[in-house]
Amino acid sequence: MGGPLDGVRVVELGVMVAGPACAAILADWGAEVVKVEPPDGDPHRGNLNTALFELDNRGKRGICLDLKRPEAQEVLSRLLADADVLVTNLRLAALARLGLDYDTLSARFPRLVYAAATGYGTTGEGADKPGYDMGAYWSRAGVAHAVTQAGTAPPVSRPGMGDHPTGLALAAGVCAALVRQRVTGRGEFVTTSLLRTGSYTISCDLISRAHGQVSATGLSRMLYNPILAVYQAGDGRWFWLLGLQATRHWPNVVRAIGRPELATDPRFATMGALIGNRDEALALLDEAFAERPLDHWAEAFDRHGVWWDPVLSLDEVLADPLAHAAGVFRPIAGPDEVPAPGRDAQADAAGASTAGGGPAERDPRPITVATPVDFGSLPPGPAPRAPELGEHTEQVLLDLGYDWPAITALKDADAIP
Template sequence: MLLKGLKVVEFATYIAAPGAAGILGDWGADVVKIERPGGDDMRHVFADAKSELGANPTFEMDNRGKRSVVLDISKPQGREAVARLAGEADIFLTNVRPAALARAGLDEASLRPANPRLIYALVTGYGLEGPDAHKPGFDVTAFWSRAGVARMTTPKGEDPFLLRTGFGDHITSLATTSAILAALYEREQTGRGRLVQTSLLATGVYTVGSDLAVQLRFGRLASNRSRREPLNPLANFFQSQDGRWFVTNPRGGSVDWAAMTKAAGRPDLQDDPRFASGRLRKENTAALTAEFDAAFAALPWTEITRRLDEADLVWAPVQTPAEVAADPQVEAAGALVEVEDGQGGSWPSPAAPALFPGVPQGPRPAPPALGAHTAQVLAEIGYSPQEIAAMVEAGAAA
C-alpha cells in the first residue's frame, strides 16, 4: 500500500478526525486509535438497538483496520503513554479541544521537542483564532449552519432541515487528509514536521465556495428555489410515468436545449415564443418546468433513459440508498470496499474516494474491539509486561 510504514496516532472521537485517520489507514498507514475508558462515543451510536442490529456500520466505516488502545489522560501514566506514542509517530491526529490538550501536556508545543518530524493535525469546529475558537462544534452546527450550507441548500420560503450523519464531517476528513499529505511532502524537503489545522467551519465555507464567492464579490446571492421555479429550467428534477425521479444538468448556453425537448417528446417547444431564447426560458421558468413535467410524466422510465442516453445528455437517476448499494456502477467506480468480519466473511462499506490502479482496494481488517491492542502497542514503545499490568491496575490503561 502507498502509505505502508507511516505511523498515525489518532486521539479523537466522532467522525471528522477518525475519518481522516481511516483514509490514511485504507491507504496503508498503521493507525493506533487512542480511546478513553468507555471508548469513542461513536461506538455507542447504535447502543439502543444493539440486540436488534448486532453491528455499528457508522463506527465501522471510519475505524476499520485500526488498533485500539485505551488510555486515561486524567492519570499521569495515561498522559505519559500518549506522549510516548506521539514521540514515535509520523502523525498525531486529534480533535480534542486545544485547551484540554494544553492542560494534559499533549498540545503541539509540548510534543514537538521529543519529535521534531511530527505532523500534528488538529481538527476543530471553528479554528484556532477568533472569538468562537473555543466553542465545541459538530457538522450540523459549524459546517451546516454556521458556514451557510443549510441556508443556501434550503429552497426559498422553506424551513431549514438537518443534514445526514457525517456529511460535513467526511468532507472535513478529506480536507484533513489533504493537509496531512501536504505537510508530509514539506517534511521530505525540510526534515521537520508542522502543525496542520482544519475546521468544520472552513470546510463548510469551501464546500459552498462557488456560490459564496458570488456573495463575497458582489455582496448578494440568489436564493435556492423550489423545483417548480428553478434558476435554469433545464437543470431540474423530473418524474417518469412510473414514478421514477431523475435529474438533468445541461451544458452551458443553449447547447442541450433542442436535445432536451426531443428527449421529452416535445420538439415543438423549440418554436414556442415563450422559450425562444435562454433569457426567455429563464423568465418563463415555471411554465417551461410545467411543460417538461407533463411530458416526462407521460413516458415510462425505460423510454426516458433510452432517450436521454441517445441524446448524450447529462442526467442521473435519483436513487434510494438501497438502489445505490445495488448499483453496479458504484462498485465499478471503487466506491465500496469489503471489510473482514473475522469469521472468514466480509461486508461492504463505503471506500476512501480514490483509486490507485495496481494497488489492491481491500479487503480491510475489521474495526478493533475497545482496547484490543493496548498491551501490544504499549509493548512496542518499550513498556514491560509489569509496567503495563501496573497501568491497568491503576486505571490508566485498559
Template sequence: MLLEGVKVVEFASYIAGPGACCILGDWGAEVIKVERPGGDTMRAAFADVKSELSGNPTFDLDNRGKRGIVLDISKPEGRDALAKLAQTADVFLTNVRPAALKRAGLDYDSLKQANPRLVYAVITGYGLEGPDAHKPGFDVTAFWARAGVANMTAPKGTDPFMLRSGMGDHTTALATVSAILAALYEREKTGQGRLVQTSLLATGVYVMGSDLAVQLKFGRLASNRTRDNPINPIATFFKSADGRWFVHNPRGGNGGWETFCEVAGRPDLVQDPRFATGRSRRENTRELVAELDAAFAALPFEEVARRLDAADLVWAPVQTPADVAADPQVAASGALVQVENGEGGTFPNPAAPARFPGADATVRPPSPKLGEHTRQVLAEIGYGEAEIERLFAAGAAA
C-alpha cells in the first residue's frame, strides 16, 4: 500500500477529521482513532432510526479500517497517554479547538518538542487567526453559509436551503489529506514536521472559487438562475415523457445548438426568428426552454438517451441515490469499496475519489467498537499491564 509505515493518530470527531484519516487509512496508513469517554458523536447518528435498521454506515464511511482507543484528557494520565502516543506518530490530526489543546499541552508547539518529525494537522471552522478563529463551525455554518456556497447555489429569488450531510466536511477532508501529504513530502527532504491547517470556511471559498474569482476581480457576480430561465437555454434540465430528468451541458457558449434541436425533434427551432442568434436565444430564453420542454416531454427517456449519445453531446441523467447505488459505471469508476460487516460478509461504502491501479483497497476492515483497541495500543507504546489497569481504574482510559 502507498502509505504503509505511516502512523496517524486521530483526535477528532464528526466528519472532516475522521474522513481525512479514513482516506489515509484506505491508502495504507495505520490510523489510531482516539475518542473521549462517550465516543465520537457520529456513533449516535442512527440512534433514533427504526429498529429494523442495524449498523451505522455514516460512521463506517469515515472510520473503517481504524483501531480505536478511549482516553480522557481531562485526567493527567489520559493526557499523558495521548502525548506519548503522539511521540510515536507521523501525523497527529485534530479538530478540537486550539485553545483547549493548548491548555492540555497537546498543541503543536508542545508535541513537537518530543517529536520534531510530527506533521500536526488542525481542522477548524474559520482558521487559526482572525476575530472569529475561536468560533465553532459545522459544514452548514462555516462552509455552506459563511463561505457563500448557499447563496450562490440557490437561484435568485428563492430561499436558501440546507446542504446534505458531510458535503463541506468531506471536501475539507480532501483538502486536509492534500496538506498532510505535502508536509510528509517536505519532511522527507528536511527531516522536520510542521503544522498544517485547513478550515471549512477556506474550503468553501475555494469550492466556489470560479465564481468568487469574478467577484474579487470585478466586484460583482451574476446570480444563479432558475431552470426555466438559464443563461444558456440549452444548458439546463429537461424531463422526458416518462418523468425522468436529464441535464445537458453544451461545449462552449453555443456549442451543439443545431444538434440539440435535432435531438429534441425540433430542427425547425434553428430557423425560428426568436432563436436565430445567440443573443436572441438569451433574450427569449423562457420561450425556448418551453419549446424544448414540450419536445422532450413527448419522448421516452431511453430514446432521448440514445439520441444524445449518438450525437456525442455532453449530458447525464439526474439520478436518485438508489440509481447511483445500482449504476454499473459508479462501481467501474472505483467509487465504492467493500467494508467487512463483522459477520463474514461485506457491504459497499463510498470510496475515496482516487484510484491507484494495482494498489486499490478492495475490502477494508470495519470501524472500531468504542475502545476496542485501547489495551493493545497502550501496550504497544510501552505501558505495562499494571499501568494499563491503573489507567482504566482511574477512568483515564476505557
C-alpha cells in the first residue's frame, strides 16, 4: 500500500534545504517527486557532508534542465502539465523572469498547487530579499535574542534549524491545498517563509511582549520554577526536570531525593511559594543531585513518577533505544533494495541505558533521519536514496513522450547535459 499522497505528482525547483525538505516530506508520504536541477546541480551537492544532501533529497527522481534554454522550458511545461504540485524556494523574482511565476503558471495549469518557501514573505520590501535560516529564522524572528544571555554574543544556530520546520510547514500547506484541489479542481498559491516560521516558533514570547508582559530571555537554568530546570548529576551528566505543574510534581521530586518532608514545607508547598523561593529550592536540589550518578536518579525518577529527560549528546541520541523505537532513524536502501515509504521499525536497540548510555544495536546500513510524521497504513522499510545529478533525465523524458531522436536534439541544444 502506498502512502496517503500516493498518486500525487510533485515537481521541485529547489536548492539547499527548505524547498527540498518540503518535497522530501511529500515523497516520504507517498508522492512522486521529480527534482529539477540546473546542469551544475543543487549547490547543496557541494557540501562535504553528503549525508546532508541525502537527508532532504531521498526518494526523488532527478533530472537536469538548463531553464535558460527554451527547449528545457518546454520539458518543464510538460512536467507541470501532469503535476499536482510545484515546490520551490528559488527567489520569486528570478522565477518570474523565466515565466515561472504563479500567475503565469496558474493560467496555463489551473490545477497546479504552487508552493513557495521564501526568506521574508511575498510582499513588502523583503519580497525579493535573499534569506538563509540563520538570518530570517534565527536572527530576525527573535529566536536568537530569546536564548542569548545578557552580555554575551548570540549563539550560532544549528544547520537547517529553521529550514526543516519551514519545509514541514510548507508541506502541511500543500496538503491543505490538495484537499481543496480535489474538491474544486483549482490549484492554490501556498507560501511560508523562514521569518514567519521563526516568529511562530517564538510566538509565546512575542505575544507576551505584545501584551506588555516581560519575557525573560537568555535563561540558563530554569524557565520560572525550580522543577522545570536543568540539573547536573554526580557523574557530571545533565538532565531536565519537567515539572511544569509545580504543585503536582514537587512531592514526587522530593520523594525521589529521599526528602518527603519537603512536600509540605511551607516554602515550597504551593506554586507561588515554590516559585518565590526558587533559588533556595534550586540550591537544595543541586546539592541532592550531586550526590549520585544519573543512572541512580533515572531509576529513582521512574520509581517515583518524576517527569524528566537526559541531556543527550549527538552520539547518545544515535544510540538511544527510545529514539529508535520512536522511528527517528531509517536505514537508507542499498542499490538492490526496493525502498518503502514510512518509518523503520527498529524498536529494540538493546544495550543502552534509560539515560542514553551504552551502545545500541542498529541496522548496519547508513541511516537517515525520518520526517516526523507516521501513518499507520505505511509499512516499515528502508528509506530510498537521493538521486545522482541528472540520474533520471532520460527516463523522465521518455515517460513524457520524447523519443530518442528528440532527446538527442535536447542534448545538442544544451537544454539537458
